Every structure is written in structure tokens, then in C-alpha cells.
Amino acid sequence: MENKILKIGVFTSGGDAPGMNAAIRAVVRACTYYKLEAYGIMRGYEGMIDGDIVKLGARSVGNIIQRGGTILKSARSTEFRTPEGRKKAYDNIKKEGIEALVAIGGDGTFTGLHKFYEEYKIPSICIPGTIDNDLAGTDYTIGYDTATNTAVEAIDKIRDTALSHNRLFFVEVMGRNSGYIAINSGIAGGAAAVIIPEENITFEELFTLLGAGEKSNRKSNVIVVAEGSKIGDANTLAKMVAERSSYFDIKVTILGHLQRGGSPTYFDRVLASKMGIAAVEGLLAGKMDVMVGVRNNEMVYNDFDTIMTKHHEIDSESLRIAKILSI
Ligand code: F6P
Numbered sequence: 652m653e654n655k656i657l658k659i660g661v662f663t664s665g666g667d668a669p670g671m672n673a674a675i676r677a678v679v680r681a682c683t684y685y686k687l688e689a690y691g692i693m694r695g696y697e698g699m700i701d702g703d704i705v706k707l708g709a710r711s712v713g714n715i716i717q718r719g720g721t722i723l724k725s726a727r728s729t730e731f732r733t734p735e736g737r738k739k740a741y742d743n744i745k746k747e748g749i750e751a752l753v754a755i756g757g758d759g760t761f762t763g764l765h766k767f768y769e770e771y772k773i774p775s776i777c778i779p780g781t782i783d784n785d786l787a788g789t790d791y792t793i794g795y796d797t798a799t800n801t802a803v804e805a806i807d808k809i810r811d812t813a814l815s816h817n818r819l820f821f822v823e824v825m826g827r828n829s830g831y832i833a834i835n836s837g838i839a840g841g842a843a844a845v846i847i848p849e850e851n852i853t854f855e856e857l858f859t860l861l862g863a864g865e866k867s868n869r870k871s872n873v874i875v876v877a878e879g880s881k882i883g884d885a886n887t888l889a890k891m892v893a894e895r896s897s898y899f900d901i902k903v904t905i906l907g908h909l910q911r912g913g914s915p916t917y918f919d920r921v922l923a924s925k926m927g928i929a930a931v932e933g934l935l936a937g938k939m940d941v942m943v944g945v946r947n948n949e950m951v952y953n954d955f956d957t958i959m960t961k962h963h964e965i966d967s968e969s970l971r972i973a974k975i976l977s978i
Pocket of ligand 1: 757781782783826827878911
């Protein structure tokens with residue numbers, strides 16, 4: 652393994668995701684293992700611009716693998732989108748002697764990192780950390796499994812009260828452009844229907860599916876709606892159904908940011924650990940401007956264009972299963 656790099660900066664950026672701490676830990680410990688120095692950059696690109704950088708060692712990342720959130724904090728930086736902001740960030744990186752970067756975040760994070768690489772040629776690797784699971788080039792992103800389990804747990808609880816009161820619940824889960832959390836929490840939570848941005852179900856189809864007033868007397872139901880639904884969010888859909896029929900007693904629950912917190916599942920911890928090590932090993936092997944991914948259980952490195960020109964498609968089998976089960 653080539654080893655020209657001695658100092659690596661690691662940071663988390665964009666929406667936080669459970670398992671980010673496990674990834675930070677793996678990056679720092681891989682650095683120690685390969686006799687490199689690790690620096691934590693606080694608040695993502697914001698901290699890079701402000702020079703908010705701390706030295707990290709194997710012990711400073713102890714007792715964090717089980718914690719949600721990110722010890723390095725996170726932000727969405729508008730200043731980093733400007734050439735002046737990136738210049739400030741570069742000056743601070745140089746001042747600390749940091750020679751390579753590992754960013755943990757989603758598509759916005761990778762876009763910033765790619766731009767920075769194009770301008771300043773600092774070897775950089777992105778680790779996909781977002782609950783949305785919306786990045787092409789990886790079967791899973793860090794945090795998605797935990798967020799989906801959180802959604803399933805919530806749906807189970809909502810189902811209890813829905814059944815007791817014969818109510819129809821619209822449960823909104825996160826996912827601006829992606830229906831991953833919705834489709835899989837919907838299948839696992841036994842939802843009557845799942846509305847996702849990737850699929851073109853019409854309101855009429857949804858209404859028919861609910862079977863208002865039919866002999867089935869199925870008043871109690873749970874419909875899972877992804878935040879990015881094209882036919883309306885949970886509140887809008889609830890209102891539309893109520894306007895059409897008084898058959899249902901309708902309630903809405905928006906799960907929101909609770910899906911972003913909590914202790915990561917074993918799956919996310921292991922995924923984050925593997926990806927953190929793969930990022931450091933990738934840098935040592937001379938990789939730059941790539942994103943680590945897992946495909947069919949193998950670690951891969953994807954270049955920027957592969958990630959950004961494609962959407963992480965929901966597999967047709969999941970869509971088929973959700974339909975069959977909603978009968
Ligand atoms: O990208 C992760 C995500 O949680 C999306 O699912 C959601 O649309 C968005 O971030 C919310 O962002 P913020 O935390 O800035 O409100």
C-alpha cells in the first residue's frame with residue numbers, strides 16, 4: 652500500500668445520520684493503525700472555513716460507536732458554495748498540514764467535495780451518510796437502516812391506536828426525493844398503501860384502494876407517505892380524502908426528525924466501520940475524488956459522475972411486494 656499521505660481531515664456534513672459517529676471512529680482508528688494523523692473538522696464545511704479543527708486520536712473516539720448524531724457536528728454551508736468560501740477553507744486545511752479529506756454525508760456533501768477537489772486537488776473520499784439511501788453506487792447509506800427501524804417502530808405504535816379507534820392514519824416519513832424509508836417501513840409495518848416520489852400513483856387510485864364505504868368495513872388503516880410524495884404530503888392527502896368522504900376518522904402523524912436520531916442499529920455500525928476503514932485505505936492506495944459504496948456486500952469506490960448522474964432506484968420487487976400486500 653502506497654503511503655504518501657500523513658494527515659487526514661475528517662468531517663460530517665449535511666443532515667446527520669445514525670452511524671456517523673461509528674464512521675468517524677473507524678476513520679480515526681484506521682489512521683492510528685496506519686500511523687497517520689487524524690484531524691476532526693467541526694461543523695462540516697463551515698468549520699473548514701472557520702478553521703475549527705481538532706486533533707483526534709484512537710481514544711478520543713472511544714464510547715461513540717453506539718451514539719446517534721455526530722461528535723463533529725454537522726451543517727449545510729452556503730459559504731462553501733462560493734469560490735471565496737472554498738479558498739478560506741483551503742487556506743485552513745493547508746495551515747494545519749492536512750493532505751487528504753474524508754467527508755461523511757450525502758449528495759450535497761459529495762458535490763462540495765468534488766468541487767473542492769477540482770479546484771485544489773486535495774485527495775478526497777466521501778462516505779455516504781444519510782438516512783435517505785438515495786445515493787447511486789451503494790446499496791446502503793449509513794443511517795438508513797436505523798431510520799427505517801425507527802419508522803417501523805413508530806408505525807407499529809400508531810397501528811395499535813388506529814385499530815382501537817377505527818381510524819385511518821397518514822404517517823409521513825422522511826425522504827425528499829427518495830421513497831426508501833417509506834417503501835420498506837411500509838412493507839415491514841403492514842401499511843395499506845405506500846406513497847413514494849418514484850411511483851406515479853394517482854389520488855383516485857389511492858382513494859379506490861382505501862375502499863371507502865365498501866362492505867369490508869376497513870376503517871382502520873395506516874398509509875405511509877414519503878415526504879417527497881408527488882401527489883401531496885400526508886396533511887394534504889388526509890384533507891383530500893376527508894373532503895371526498897366522511898367514512899373515515901382521519902389522523903396524521905409526521906415522524907420528522909426523530910428518524911434522524913437514536914442509537915444506530917448493528918447494521919449501520921458495521922457498515923460505517925467498514926466504510927471508514929475503506930476510505931482511509933482508499934486514500935492510501937491513491938484514490939481521490941470518489942465515494943465509498945457497498946455493492947452486493949463488497950466495498951467499491953465510485954467516481955463522482957457515477958453517483959451524480961443516477962438515482963438510486965427502488966427495486967421493482969419491493970414495489971411489487973408492497974402492492975400485493977396492500978390488498
Ligand atoms: O437528507 C436527509 C433529510 O433528513 C431528508 O430526509 C429531509 O428531507 C431533510 O434531510 C431535512 O433536512 P433538515 O434537517 O435541514 O430539515
